[in-house]
Amino acid sequence: MKLPNLNEIKNRLVPAKQEPVQQAQKKKKKKKRTSPYLDYMEHPKGKEKSSFIKKKKRGPAIPDDNWVKCKKCMNLVYKKDITEFKICPNCGNHFRMTPAERIKITCDPGSFEEWDAGLSTADPMGYPDYDEVIKTAQEKSGIREAVVTGKCTIDGNPTAIAIMDSHFMMGSMGSVVGEKITRAFERATNAELPIIVFTVSGGARMQEGIISLMQMAKVSEAVARHDDAGLLYITVITDPTTGGVTASFAMLGDIIIAEPKALIGFAGQRVIKATINQDLPQGFQRSEFQLEHGFVDRIIKRENLKTELAIILELHKKQG
Numbered sequence: 408m409k410l411p412n413l414n415e416i417k418n419r420l421v422p423a424k425q426e427p428v429q430q431a432q433k434k435k436k437k438k439k440r441t442s443p444y445l446d447y448m449e450h451p452k453g454k455e456k457s458s459f460i461k462k463k464k465r466g467p468a469i470p471d472d473n474w475v476k477c478k479k480c481m482n483l484v485y486k487k488d489i490t491e492f493k494i495c496p497n498c499g500n501h502f503r504m505t506p507a508e509r510i511k512i513t514c515d516p517g518s519f520e521e522w523d524a525g526l527s528t529a530d531p532m533g534y535p536d537y538d539e540v541i542k543t544a545q546e547k548s549g550i551r552e553a554v555v556t557g558k559c560t561i562d563g564n565p566t567a568i569a570i571m572d573s574h575f576m577m578g579s580m581g582s583v584v585g586e587k588i589t590r591a592f593e594r595a596t597n598a599e600l601p602i603i604v605f606t607v608s609g610g611a612r613m614q615e616g617i618i619s620l621m622q623m624a625k626v627s628e629a630v631a632r633h634d635d636a637g638l639l640y641i642t643v644i645t646d647p648t649t650g651g652v653t654a655s656f657a658m659l660g661d662i663i664i665a666e667p668k669a670l671i672g673f674a675g676q677r678v679i680k681a682t683i684n685q686d687l688p689q690g691f692q693r694s695e696f697q698l699e700h701g702f703v704d705r706i707i708k709r710e711n712l713k714t715e716l717a718i719i720l721e722l723h724k725k726q727g
């Protein structure tokens with residue numbers, strides 16, 4: 408009997424259909440994920456946003472740079488008709504403001520002195536393209552992070568102030584936002600100053616993972632020390648204030664003021680609706696609804712805000 412040679416044995420051991428099986432596995436792995444959430448996570452810059460976050464186009468088209476469209480009434484508004492308070496002349500909608508615009512209508516002229524302007528975020532999680540996202544946000548907003556802090560006077564009353572900016576990654580709270588607000592509270596505590604925080608935020612910044620969630624506890628701790636020193640903390644909630652910011656310092660103010668019709672909540676309405684499987688009441692999560700349910704102390708129109716803040720600061724002035 409003739410014995411098979413070594414090569415013949417090897418050929419018998421290797422299954423003939425091995426290659427096609429491997430290719431099939433590869434094809435299976437390459438199968439596209441269909442979740443719109445995962446699609447969005449893979450394209451955070453919005454290059455290939457899935458259909459579920461595309462907004463419906465409504466109202467007339469914007470003819471040129473002299474016009475803006477109010478997202479509430481959908482009317483075109485001539486830019487020159489908008490005053491420094493940035494309120495829609497048709498429906499009274501409060502447009503979002505930049506920190507510079509907010510300082511102009513809140514602080515006494517020339518009194519604002521900025522703190523920690525140079526702080527800029529690192530990329531603690533190695534999130535893809537995060538540095539690019541930050542760079543774009545810095546160019547778009549003209550500031551280095553989503554909050555501006557400092558001190559100023561309001562009708563002669565000295566106060567610390569922190570103003571979040573929705574134009575910078577939707578005011579999301581990352582490590583630098585948390586750090587700047589914490590330092591503002593610490594400085595205010597040391598200098599025995601009251602503090603006013605203008606909030607606007609989509610919540611914690613997902614690109615910084617757990618580090619962003621830790622800011623909730625860090626800021627809350629600084630707020631508590633400021634409170635222990637017997638100092639006043641006023642929150643001014645502007646549209647929209649959601650997620651981790653609502654769940655921490657936005658709701659810790661001694662006095663909580665909100666601008667009219669601002670969205671104030673933790674989870675989004677769609678998530679809540681899907682969880683409880685019920686229709687939500689009219690005006691749910693808006694300032695007026697939150698005032699009725701005890702989350703907000705007072706709703707103040709933007710044009711009256713400076714005067715009312717000055718009165719509150721004056722009333723709570725420490726007697727020397």
Ligand SMILES: [Zn+2]
Nearest residue numbers: 477480495498
């Ligand atoms: Zn309007």
